Structure formats: structure tokens, C-alpha cells
Amino acid sequence: MNEYDSNRIYDLVKKINYKKTNNIHEADCYVLNTCHIREKATDKVYHDIGRVKKVFKNKNKPIIIITGCVAQAEGEVLLEKEKYIDAVIGPQSYQNLNETILKLEKRIIKVNSTNFDVIDKFDNLNSIKNSNNKISSFLTIQEGCDKFCKFCVVPYTRGSEYSRSIKELIRESIDLVENGAKEITLLGQNVNAYNFGGKKLSHLINEISKIDKLERIRYTTSHPIDFSEDLIHAHLEFDKLMPMIHLPVQSGSNKILRSMNRKHTVENYLDLIDKLKKNKPSIKFSSDFIIGFPGENDIDFQETLELLKKVEFINTFSFIFSPRPGTPAASMKKIDLDIAKERLITFQTVAQDIKMNYRKNLFNKKSSVLFENAIGKKMNYFGRDEYLNSVIVRSDENLIGKTKEVKIIDGNQNTLFGELTQNKICKGFAA
Ligand code: SF4
Numbered sequence: 001m002n003e004y005d006s007n008r009i010y011d012l013v014k015k016i017n018y019k020k021t022n023n024i025h026e027a028d029c030y031v032l033n034t035c036h037i038r039e040k041a042t043d044k045v046y047h048d049i050g051r052v053k054k055v056f057k058n059k060n061k062p063i064i065i066i067t068g069c070v071a072q073a074e075g076e077v078l079l080e081k082e083k084y085i086d087a088v089i090g091p092q093s094y095q096n097l098n099e100t101i102l103k104l105e106k107r108i109i110k111v112n113s114t115n116f117d118v119i120d121k122f123d124n125l126n127s128i129k130n131s132n133n134k135i136s137s138f139l140t141i142q143e144g145c146d147k148f149c150k151f152c153v154v155p156y157t158r159g160s161e162y163s164r165s166i167k168e169l170i171r172e173s174i175d176l177v178e179n180g181a182k183e184i185t186l187l188g189q190n191v192n193a194y195n196f197g198g199k200k201l202s203h204l205i206n207e208i209s210k211i212d213k214l215e216r217i218r219y220t221t222s223h224p225i226d227f228s229e230d231l232i233h234a235h236l237e238f239d240k241l242m243p244m245i246h247l248p249v250q251s252g253s254n255k256i257l258r259s260m261n262r263k264h265t266v267e268n269y270l271d272l273i274d275k276l277k278k279n280k281p282s283i284k285f286s287s288d289f290i291i292g293f294p295g296e297n298d299i300d301f302q303e304t305l306e307l308l309k310k311v312e313f314i315n316t317f318s319f320i321f322s323p324r325p326g327t328p329a330a331s332m333k334k335i336d337l338d339i340a341k342e343r344l345i346t347f348q349t350v351a352q353d354i355k356m357n358y359r360k361n362l363f364n365k366k367s368s369v370l371f372e373n374a375i376g377k378k379m380n381y382f383g384r385d386e387y388l389n390s391v392i393v394r395s396d397e398n399l400i401g402k403t404k405e406v407k408i409i410d411g412n413q414n415t416l417f418g419e420l421t422q423n424k425i426c427k428g429f430a431a
Helices: 002-014 041-055 069-081 094-105 118-126 166-178 201-209 229-237 254-260 266-279 298-311 337-362
Strands: 029-034 063-068 087-089 111-113 136-140 183-187 216-220 244-246 284-291 315-320 366-375 380-384 390-394 403-411 415-420
Touching: 002 029, 002 063, 002 094, 002 118, 002 136, 029 041, 029 069, 029 094, 041 063, 041 069, 063 069, 063 094, 069 087, 069 111, 087 094, 094 111, 094 118, 118 166, 136 166, 166 183, 166 201, 183 201, 201 216, 201 229, 229 266, 254 266, 254 298, 266 298, 284 298, 284 337, 298 337, 315 337, 337 403, 366 390, 366 415, 390 403
Parallel strands: 029 063, 063 087, 087 111, 136 183, 183 216, 244 284, 284 315, 390 415
Antiparallel strands: 366 380, 366 403, 380 390, 403 415
């Protein structure tokens, strides 16, 4: 979502004649768009500001603005602690960015803009064309979260659930496709909670799939309790919807899920996976796991391993629990760090084996790959198959923006290597 937000920030500042530069030495304004999900997010802000300070030593300082979730969570503290920062702007207040920059040009004030004005924000952004021109583009359709998992800062930094209108999303999707996008990933902290006047995510997918040159649609991130029947069926109904779902579960222990306030059980989760697979057998899953959440014992951890093996996730993102200030879990008693580290290693070893077995099964089979860019000078092209696996092929033909059938010949845990087949039709390969 931050990548989407950063692109929209570039679109926004064009209005006041600022443009993107890759050369930090010539920047008049430096916007650091931050994420609060990972550990030590605030330290990273101070570290980055230190880098800017060095670059601008003996020169006029640029305008320094911190945006994103760290700005929302730590706004006042940041301004207090680091005088080099001129403004903090929360993720629901980007519409105030230009006005803030213009004020700061005149060195008027320090600005703390961290209200939750999400309607105002999107009203403002809708009037500005999305100029992102990536083959695979992001589109924020929903923001915020009402679930309040005990470990998570999102409800406090992005506010409550808000869905953008179908009309504005179709218009922005058309813009992206006109700019060259062949794939759109619909984004939301709770993307499958999307609901605009009773119209759900499946309705939006249906509408967006009518855009002619758009080939692929994805969505992320989903919450198991918001996975409605219509969305399950959408995977069968719409060819453009990719058969890969990121469905965070966090733990395989009902006791821990309860303690996390996840609002679902292991049984609910497995039932859902079962339904989705019965509806479309080629569907695959990735997930997020927190290892060593407060109260996790050996039995809980073994249950998490069992779940991992049962679902055979083709990709997992796993981290040791680390408290986020202000969340309920921050005051819970942590488990021994060495035990948590040991469990993480065990978890990741099993997850890696599952992933590698899955990947080896792809060798000598065909995949449909959408190519996004060229890499190096040897006519190597990078793309992704329907399951988000990275694939590299060598070709004399420029493949950027094309979807091709590829025979996978080799691979490792990060990348698959393949060669183009002669076939032109490249849809619906079971992997
Ligand atoms: S559902 Fe996701 S975004 Fe919402 S509180 Fe839980 S982890 Fe955070």
C-alpha cells in the first residue's frame, strides 16, 4: 500500500510543480513514506534523517516531511525529538501535503497533520490522474481495519474500514490500463471487507474484469472472516482473477488465535481453504505467521506446524512476535526469546521444504508468465506466473508487457528459470 501511496504522492505534488528525482543531492523536499508494521520503524526514520543531514551539511536544508503510519503513530514525538523534521502527515491526510509544502517553503510553521480525513483524502486524490505506468500496478480500494488484532497497529494508524466507490475505482483502473498496466492488484488492509453501498469485492472484480486490455486481477490482504461465498465463486467465474490467495492465519493454535483476538478458529480457516479448493482445485495459498506470541507453548507451536503442513502454503511470511507500542499485546508477557528463535528456525525449515517440493513439481511443466521488465544486458526478462512466482527467461524478442507460455526448466527458492514455448495460448495451467 505504501508503494501505491508513494506513487499518488508524486502525482499530487506535480500540481505545485515538484517532480520526482532520484538524486538526493538536488531534492528541495524530502518525503519519507514510512511503514509501522516492521520492527524498529521509528529508528529507521531517525537513521534516514541522519543520512539526509549528511548530504545537506553546509547547504540549505530541504523540506523534510514524514508520511505514513510512523507519522500517524509517533507524530508529535518525531517533531519533538528530531528538529530537522518539518512536518508529519498521517496516511489519511495526504490531501494536505501540497498546502504543507507551500507553507514550509516560506518557513512558516511546523506541521502535524494526523487527522483521519479519509473521505477528504480520496475526494482530493480522485481529481488527480494516476500516472503510474507499471505492467503490474497496485490500486488501493479499501483502507483501515475494525478487527483490532491485539498485536497490530493498523486500526490505530489507518483508522476504521473505509471503501472507495466503484465508480472512482473503475476510472482509476482504466487510467492504469491506459498507462500500460496488464495486471492490477486490489489493495486493502482488509480487502475482502470491501463494501461500497452493499456492493462487495466480487462485484468490483466483475466490473474491473470488463476492462479490455487488463489481463490479470489480484487482491490482498484478506481476513478469513470476511471471505464471503460470492468471493469464493468469483474465483471460478472470472478468468482474469488469479488462483493465488494470500490469507493470513498467524497461528495454528485456537488458544493463541483467541488471545490474538483474530475472530476465527483453525477449524474455520481450514473449512474456508477446503471450500476454496473444492470450488477451484488449482487455487494455492500463502500466509503470515507470528511465532512466539505471548502465551505460546510447545503444543501451540506444534499445532502451527501441523497447519502449515496441512495447507501446504506455497509461500509464507513468518516473524517472531515483536510488540508495537500502543497495542494491547505490547503489555503481554513475552515468551523466552531463544525459544521463539528456535521455533522460527523450525517453522521456516518446514515452510522452505514445502515450498521447494512445490517448485520442483513445476519443473518441465508449463506456466503462463506476464513479463514486467528486462534484467541485465543479456536479454533476460523477468515476469510472474499466475501464482506470483518470479520467472526469468532469455529471449531475443522484447517480452515486456506480454503474457507467454513458459516451460520451467530450473529454479531455486526465489526464482524459476524457463524457456518460451511456441504456444500462443497461455491461460489456466494447473501447477
Ligand atoms: S485484521 Fe489485519 S490489519 Fe486488521 S488488526 Fe488484524 S492484522 Fe491488523
